[in-house]
Amino acid sequence: MLRQTLLAFSCLPLALTACSQGETPKVATQALDPVAVHENVLTLDSHIDLELEYIAEDMDPWTNKDGKISVQKMQDGGLDAAFMIVYTPQGEMNDAGVAKAREIAETRYKAIMRLTEKYADQLALARTAKEVRAIHQSGKKAILLGMENAFPLGNSIDDLAMWEKRGVRYLGITHMGHNQFADSSNPSYSRGETKALYGGLSPLGKELVVALNKAGIMVDVSHTSKDTMMQAVALSKVPVIASHSGVKALVDNPRNLDDEQLKALAAKGGVIQIVAYGGYLKNLTPEQQAFKMKVRKEMGLEDDMAFLSMDEETEALFDKKMEAAKALGPAANVGDLVDHIDYVVKLVGIDHVGIASDFDGGGKIEGWWDVSETPNVTKELVKRGYSQADIEKIWGGNLLRVLAAVQAHAHP
Ligand SMILES: [Zn+2]
Known part of the structure; x- marks a missing residue:
């Protein structure tokens, strides 16, 4: 069994074509130990939510035992860094809707800050890729801030500077339903929306992409329509990310990216973080x-x-x-997640893929039910034949490369 595994390591998955074309596979001298690999690489999850009902001021959402993340689960699962998300659902595009969204964004932001303060002995807020590595070196877990849905910004981009100062390092332009900035992958038909409101980015949305580049915040195209995504990639001067999406060629869902999108994202140096959400990873059986x-x-x-x-x-x-x-x-499992990773690697290379759980935002799959089970993902990557250097890239190296590039462009 072990010998077979050793042989398999030498030609999978990238060299698969080379092997099948008759090249003699080299026998690896040493099998990778998934436990050691998991320990050695910096693991970064690019999308973890907080459930709104658990974020009242006197509550610690991480003490909810049914929750998928806690500082203890991060310790148990060897998860070194996580983007925690200031998420706002899409509401009506009017003053009242924006006011409500602002309130929700504030509540979530404050809840994340309370957690980093409460567990300051184990966590620290990271503002740069370098800080993520330094915090990891110090033995603590790094928390980064992402924002999902630009809706609470209102009809201007003025608040962007405040969010940048607070530490937000990526901004998802839309969520479910169109907003002031762009078309969503999932129009809100129940609110009377049609497939496209602008045909991609609105004029304000174009301003937003330019402003994000200037602020050093990564542009996130998960949840946007294909037109929005392609326009954002073309307009951005720096790499763009999809913080939690899947591969459309494997599962035909509007939340997933097709090959043309993946190639455009990669050509710009960007990265897709494959999401552990069953509906985006696995097709229904007949x-x-x-x-x-x-x-x-x-x-x-x-x-x-x-x-x-x-x-x-x-x-x-x-x-x-x-x-x-x-x-x-x-149900979808860790193997399905890694199938999507394999697909991206084969299509555009090892430098353009990463991992997002979407825990407490709907993400959960067999084998990666909560943060404590994170080593199972590494185990599957090792099983597929990825080297430790590859796994380092997949588990956060790629995303940190993009963050560093985006910040270097903004603050040369
Ligand atoms: Zn989402």
Whole structure:
């Protein structure tokens, strides 16, 4: 068994073509120990959320035992660094909607700050790639700030400087539904939106991309439409990221990136962080698909537009009914996650892919159910034949390279 593993290491996955073309695989002299690799590389998760119901001032969301992250789980899982997310759901595009979004963003930001202060003996806020490495060296865990949805900025980009000062190092332009800045991958049909509001970035959205470059904040295109994404990549002077997305060629979901997008992202030096969200990683089995159609019919949602426009209450009921589909096929697992990584590596190379759990924002897969199970991801990467240097890149090296480049451009 061990010998087979040794042989497999020498020609997978990048050299697969070379091997299949008849090149003699070299036998690796030493098998990689996944435990040692996990210990040796800096592991960075680019997208972890806080559940809104747990972030009142007197609460520590990380003491919720059902939560997927806590400082203890980071210790147990050997996760060295994490982007914690100031996330705002998309609301109505008016003053009241923006005011509410600002409040939510403030609440989440303050909750993240409280956690870094409460656990200051184990955590520290990182503002640069260099600081992430220094904090890691010191034995602490690095917390970085990301912002998901530019909606709370309102109708200007004035607040960007404040968020940069606070430590935000990437900004997701949209979430579910279009906003002032751009079209989303998932229009809010229930709010009457059509597929495209601007056909990509709005004029304000173009200003935002330029301003993000100047501020040294990474442009994040997860949740944006393809047009928004391609325009943002073309407009940005520095590499762009997709902080938590999957590969469309493997799972045809609007949240995933197609080959043209992946090539554009990579050509600019950017990176896609593959997300551990089952629906974006694994297709439904034919049985699950049939069950889904049955539920849609039962609920009067056979029509695609009716299905896409369902309100929150209907969606909650639909999701509840769909729970039963889980018994009809295996759930997405760590192998599926690494299939998406392999795909990106084969298409555009090892320098353009990373990992995001989306924990406490819906992310969870078999084998990586919470932060404490993080070593299983490394184990799978080792099993697929990646070297420690490759795994270092996948587990955060690539993203930190982009962060460093973006900041160097802004503050030469
Ligand atoms: Zn998201």
